[in-house]
Amino acid sequence: MIGCDPQERGFFAAGRFGFAAVFFFVLAFFLVAAIVGKTTLAGVKSITGRLALLAAAALLFCCVSCVGAPSPGAPSVPPTTKPGMNLPPPGPVLLPIVQAGAPVLRARAEEVPAEKIPTPEFQQLVRTMIATMRAAPGVGLAAPQIGIPWRVIVLEDRAELVKNLTAEELRERERAPFETRVFVNPVLRLLGDDHAMFFEGCLSVKGYVGLVERSREVEVTGLDEHGEARTWHVTGWPARILQHEVDHLEGTLYVDRMKTRSFVTADQAKALYAGKPIADVRKALGL
Numbered sequence: 001m002i003g004c005d006p007q008e009r010g011f012f013a014a015g016r017f018g019f020a021a022v023f024f025f026v027l028a029f030f031l032v033a034a035i036v037g038k039t040t041l042a043g044v045k046s047i048t049g050r051l052a053l054l055a056a057a058a059l060l061f062c063c064v065s066c067v068g069a070p071s072p073g074a075p076s077v078p079p080t081t082k083p084g085m086n087l088p089p090p091g092p093v094l095l096p097i098v099q100a101g102a103p104v105l106r107a108r109a110e111e112v113p114a115e116k117i118p119t120p121e122f123q124q125l126v127r128t129m130i131a132t133m134r135a136a137p138g139v140g141l142a143a144p145q146i147g148i149p150w151r152v153i154v155l156e157d158r159a160e161l162v163k164n165l166t167a168e169e170l171r172e173r174e175r176a177p178f179e180t181r182v183f184v185n186p187v188l189r190l191l192g193d194d195h196a197m198f199f200e201g202c203l204s205v206k207g208y209v210g211l212v213e214r215s216r217e218v219e220v221t222g223l224d225e226h227g228e229a230r231t232w233h234v235t236g237w238p239a240r241i242l243q244h245e246v247d248h249l250e251g252t253l254y255v256d257r258m259k260t261r262s263f264v265t266a267d268q269a270k271a272l273y274a275g276k277p278i279a280d281v282r283k284a285l286g287l
Contacts, residue, residue, distance in 0.1 A: 092124075092131035095146040097203045100253060104144045105204055109151045109249040112184050117227040126182055126225045129154045137161065138203050140241045142248035145204050153245040156180040157237065166275055173198060174216075174236020181232065186222035188246045190215040191233075197287075198278060199262070199269055200244060200254045209269050210258030211287065214240045259287055 098104060116122050125148065133141040133154055139161060143152040159177045162170060170176070194216040201209040218239040221231045234242065244254060255263070262285050264272075273281045 092127040094132050094135050095128055097132065097136065097141075097145050097206075098147050100205050100255070102147070102204075104147055104149055105248070105253065106251045107144075107149060108251055109142070109144050109149050112150050112152060114223065114227055117184060117223065117225070123225070125150075125152070126154065130156070130180060130182075133203075134158075136203050140245040141203065142245045144248055144251075151185045151249045153183050153186060153242075153249065154180065155183075155238070155241050155245060157241070168277070169275065172278060176237075178238060182225040183220060183222040183230065183232075184224070184227075186220050186242075186246055186249070188242060189219045189221075190243075191217040191219055196236075196240070196278075197259075197282065198240070199273070199281075200240070200258070201266055202244070202254050204248075205253060205255060207266055209264060209266050210255060210260070211262035211282070211285070212240075212244075212254050212258045214243050218242055220246070259285070261285055262287065 112122070125143070129141050129143065129146065129152065132146060133139075133156065139157045140153060140155045143150040156179065157175070157177050162175060162177060165173075165175070192215070195213050196216050197211050197213040199209045200212045216239060217233075217235045219231065219233045220242050221229070224230045232238075232242075247253070247257075273284075
């Protein structure tokens, strides 16, 4: 209809069948009343004239109804989300972390095309990964861990996550907080011959830990969340996190690399080995 948006309001948008029924009921009422002479329409003497007047009034009412209530079946457009408005980006969504056994954790993740990085969908993925990692809580997350087979990892070690470690444990692990890092299509290079062995856990193998030997020093290159090339050269705990997360992109879990006799629940590891030097732990396990 001209001048009436059927998606928002009006005769056709407000429920055409219900309104049509009311219209024809009123028309029939006035027709019968006019014929039997019970109703007088001022200034109109013939039944034909009266019907023409009623039809004109009904047509006018149909047009006016374009500002009426929205149709129950039509999409609702709240005032704050009308087309053309500048809206803030959606907030991060927490996604469940995929657990061991899911095929996505055992397949090589796909390269992310550079042109996809600035898209809203990819930026939302990065926000979701960071939020999910923090909520877990964890120090790293790979996209396959939330069911997305892309080569994307996020890392972050916050002060609150190391506050319960002793000064000796922090020193031995070479662990210190670092800000959030995002790597797209990372390429990892192991440096030097030094290795270190510590307990590792995984958000996708919930509730367990095991001793894993890793290179002490690594370098990673890739793109950040803005598509800019980045290189990060690290030693100690950040190097361990990087190796763990890049493993996920290759379909590898820490349980594939751990010393199997060290496999234990996280609660048992805390009760038995918390605060002990790694040399004592290895000795107790015969490693």
